[in-house]
Amino acid sequence: MLGWGSEDSEEIRAKLIEVAQLKGADAILITGIGKDNFFMGGSSSSEIQIDALFLKYK
Numbered sequence: 001m002l003g004w005g006s007e008d009s010e011e012i013r014a015k016l017i018e019v020a021q022l023k024g025a026d027a028i029l030i031t032g033i034g035k036d037n038f039f040m041g042g043s044s045s046s047e048i049q050i051d052a053l054f055l056k057y058k
Contacts (some may be wrong), residue, residue: 008048016052025054
């Protein structure tokens with residue numbers, strides 16, 4: 001799983017904020033964090049997946 005303070009978490013945090021700003025969101029609600037493993041060209045790799053809602057206050 002993702003640990004705060006790691007390079008990956010900082011990149012993810014920055015990307016979430018970027019998307020939130022583009023959508024005009026006031027808040028980000030993270031609804032799920034996981035890791036997806038897949039095979040490509042004879043080798044395996046993994047990718048962190050985050051499900052999030054971008055909320056706008058009325």
